[in-house]
Amino acid sequence: MTDVLQGTATCTAPAAWPQRPAGLCYGGDYNPEQWPRGEWAEDIALMKAAGINLVSIGIFSWVLLEPREGEYDFEWLDHLFDLLVEAGISVDLGTPTAAPPAWFWKKYPQALPVTREGVRLGFGSRGMASPSSPEYLRAATAITGQLARRYGSHPALVLWHVHNEYGAPVSESYDENSVLAFREWLQARYVTLEALNDAWGTLFWGQKYGEWDEIDAPRATASVGNQSQALDFRRFTSDAMLRCFKAERDVIHQYSPGVPVTTNFMATNCLSPDYWAWSREVDVVSNDHYLVAQRNDNHILLSMDADLTRSLARNKPWMLMEHSTGAVNWQGRNIAKRPGELARNSLAHVARGADAVLFFQFRASRYGAEKFHSAMLPHAGTGTRIWREVLELGAGLERLAPVKGSTVHSRVAILWDVESFWAQDLEWRPSSDLDHRERIEAFYSALWNQQVAVDFAHPGDDLSGYSLVLAPALYLVGDEAAASLRDYVSGGGHLVVSYFSGIVNAHDTVAKGASPGGLREVLGLEIHEFLPLRAGEAVQLSAGGTGTVWSEEIHPGSAVVVSRYVGGPAAGGPAITRNAFGEGVAWYVSTKLDGGDLAALLLEVIRGAGLATPSSPHEGLEVSIRSTATEQFTFLINHSGRAVHHEAEGFELMTGETVTGQLQVPAGAVRVIQSR
Numbered sequence: 001m002t003d004v005l006q007g008t009a010t011c012t013a014p015a016a017w018p019q020r021p022a023g024l025c026y027g028g029d030y031n032p033e034q035w036p037r038g039e040w041a042e043d044i045a046l047m048k049a050a051g052i053n054l055v056s057i058g059i060f061s062w063v064l065l066e067p068r069e070g071e072y073d074f075e076w077l078d079h080l081f082d083l084l085v086e087a088g089i090s091v092d093l094g095t096p097t098a099a100p101p102a103w104f105w106k107k108y109p110q111a112l113p114v115t116r117e118g119v120r121l122g123f124g125s126r127g128m129a130s131p132s133s134p135e136y137l138r139a140a141t142a143i144t145g146q147l148a149r150r151y152g153s154h155p156a157l158v159l160w161h162v163h164n165e166y167g168a169p170v171s172e173s174y175d176e177n178s179v180l181a182f183r184e185w186l187q188a189r190y191v192t193l194e195a196l197n198d199a200w201g202t203l204f205w206g207q208k209y210g211e212w213d214e215i216d217a218p219r220a221t222a223s224v225g226n227q228s229q230a231l232d233f234r235r236f237t238s239d240a241m242l243r244c245f246k247a248e249r250d251v252i253h254q255y256s257p258g259v260p261v262t263t264n265f266m267a268t269n270c271l272s273p274d275y276w277a278w279s280r281e282v283d284v285v286s287n288d289h290y291l292v293a294q295r296n297d298n299h300i301l302l303s304m305d306a307d308l309t310r311s312l313a314r315n316k317p318w319m320l321m322e323h324s325t326g327a328v329n330w331q332g333r334n335i336a337k338r339p340g341e342l343a344r345n346s347l348a349h350v351a352r353g354a355d356a357v358l359f360f361q362f363r364a365s366r367y368g369a370e371k372f373h374s375a376m377l378p379h380a381g382t383g384t385r386i387w388r389e390v391l392e393l394g395a396g397l398e399r400l401a402p403v404k405g406s407t408v409h410s411r412v413a414i415l416w417d418v419e420s421f422w423a424q425d426l427e428w429r430p431s432s433d434l435d436h437r438e439r440i441e442a443f444y445s446a447l448w449n450q451q452v453a454v455d456f457a458h459p460g461d462d463l464s465g466y467s468l469v470l471a472p473a474l475y476l477v478g479d480e481a482a483a484s485l486r487d488y489v490s491g492g493g494h495l496v497v498s499y500f501s502g503i504v505n506a507h508d509t510v511a512k513g514a515s516p517g518g519l520r521e522v523l524g525l526e527i528h529e530f531l532p533l534r535a536g537e538a539v540q541l542s543a544g545g546t547g548t549v550w551s552e553e554i555h556p557g558s559a560v561v562v563s564r565y566v567g568g569p570a571a572g573g574p575a576i577t578r579n580a581f582g583e584g585v586a587w588y589v590s591t592k593l594d595g596g597d598l599a600a601l602l603l604e605v606i607r608g609a610g611l612a613t614p615s616s617p618h619e620g621l622e623v624s625i626r627s628t629a630t631e632q633f634t635f636l637i638n639h640s641g642r643a644v645h646h647e648a649e650g651f652e653l654m655t656g657e658t659v660t661g662q663l664q665v666p667a668g669a670v671r672v673i674q675s676r
């Protein structure tokens with residue numbers, strides 16, 4: 001397959017969106033190889049009834065397609081393609097490389113992933129092989145090449161779905177090939193051992209390397225290992241998986257010109273690869289989202305995931321590749337969705353830029369690990385509430401076809417840097433209560449409650465298009481990010497930084513001098529000592545409200561003190577500051593503010609940045625606007641248990657009514673107003 005890997009790319013640029021269907025995509029994963037062929041026609045008839053126009057097939061079917069190495073059997077897939085093409089349902093063809101067959105593992109056991117503790121994982125599930133295994137890469141590109149040659153220009157094919165959720169459930173592998181590839185990656189990054197020793201601070205605990213082949217993966221060690229090494233191993237792993245993706249993608253582009261290629265992301269999963277880098281390599285961004293079902297605010301977290309996905313897609317249309325119609329099977333308590341929740345969830349993704357709503361999966365599996373997972377067509381069949389809601393959603397999405405291609409615009413961004421999260425999650429931090437995820441969710445939720453539209457951005461991005469940028473948890477700030485944030489504020493931007501940000505550089509090395517390193521100048525202050533709080537301890541602030549988890553000894557330079565600690569270890573010292581810097585303003589919040597306290601501060605900041613907020617948003621009413629040059633689509637999603645009234649003029653797409661003045665959105669319902 002070397003020829004395929006190195007083959008010259010085709011001249012036909014891949015499309016950025018599937019050529020069909022004409023409207024929004026609707027469907028899901030479809031794994032009919034798990035039941036008799038005689039039942040496929042019935043499945044497809046039901047799909048038609050539901051308005052399904054796109055299905056993802058073949059995702060875990062490697063052993064059926066290549067039952068023995070180099071021997072292929074496409075007869076069943078040909079038949080499935082025939083049935084789908086006849087029904088006018090388009091195909092998203094999976095490459096089955098997340099589930100190599102038993103023959104592969106028997107012949108190449110060295111490709112099995114190895115955990116940090118040295119356990120070689122076994123066959124019998126699915127997930128990643130060692131991303132650095134040459135045998136895996138060769139076999140994966142071989143089967144992908146076969147599929148691309150056979151189906152690359154099939155009339156039903158509109159999209160390629162490479163692999164499945166790279167990085168889940170295993171991302172890092174500590175096998176021998178990974179160690180060799182890690183060394184190569186390090187040589188490319190640092191060039192000399194001296195530079196590596198310097199970047200990793202190997203003089204600490206006598207870890208200096210004299211030869212490249214002394215370097216290992218960051219295995220389980222007696223005490224805490226080298227954190228810079230562990231961080232680089234994460235970066236390496238993200239790159240190693242991306243190399244696997246690109247190898248498959250390039251083969252597909254060669255034999256299937258013009259058909260877009262995607263791989264399904266898990267946007268807000270902090271163990272995922274670095275999706276800012278990955279999103280540049282896919283033709284279309286797609287995402288899988290599952291509710292943390294037992295949380296009451298799971299609809300807010302859904303919006304956050306959708307907003308991050310849209311941002312990764314750089315505001316181009318994106319695909320919701322998977323979500324669930326009801327309960328999943330892998331959480332502690334698999335809480336089922338209640339009536340109407342399926343539509344609210346799906347349409348909340350559409351409201352935030354998705355032009356495709358797909359589920360895992362069309363028909364429930366009767367056996368295997370996912371037999372208790374919900375599906376579009378549940379075990380109990382078409383007489384069910386879920387099936388009725390699936391039909392209703394299909395009809396609703398048809399009515400929403402005009403929103404296709406419209407975009408969401410935001411003046412506010414939250415910074416999201418997965419490298420910073422990886423680094424912060426390493427061992428021995430000043431308090432186990434420091435939680436980047438929690439802070440991002442808290443800031444995001446405060447804005448969601450005000451119905452402020454939010455993008456996510458990488459700290460190194462050009463941020464000048466935003467009036468307000470929030471950095472709720474930016475532990476790692478490299479030189480590029482520091483310069484970008486300085487430029488942003490000095491150019492007139494408003495920035496809010498929360499505690500434990502700007503602490504280390506790109507190598508997890510404490511920035512020289514007082515914290516917060518690269519953010520000292522823009523925030524106009526120095527931190528002389530961290531003063532973490534005890535479990536349950538709360539400190540009063542002079543301007544009102546309380547802080548928990550964290551406090552610190554702050555010495556303001558040019559920053560003005562907005563609120564002080566009344567009690568606690570930092571009593572009398574600054575808690576919240578504000579610094580005029582160039583044309584802009586930078587706020588610093590040194591403690592954990594929650595609920596109303598955080599909301600009040602953010603409202604002040606939002607207004608200070610010249611942004612309007614709705615005067616009194618209805619509690620539980622999600623409002624999100626998509627627009628084109630000439631039209632606006634206002635999504636109103638009522639998550640509450642009572643009807644609300646909303647000022648509106650236009651055409652309501654879900655009910656087909658013209659609205660003048662007041663629109664009633666019934667409890668639990670979704671309305672979408674089209675206006676000019």
Ligand code: GAL
Pocket residue numbers: 164165168288290322328329360370373
């Ligand atoms: C996803 C995965 C699917 C299915 C689903 C169940 O993470 O991509 O194949 O397992 O979870 O919720």
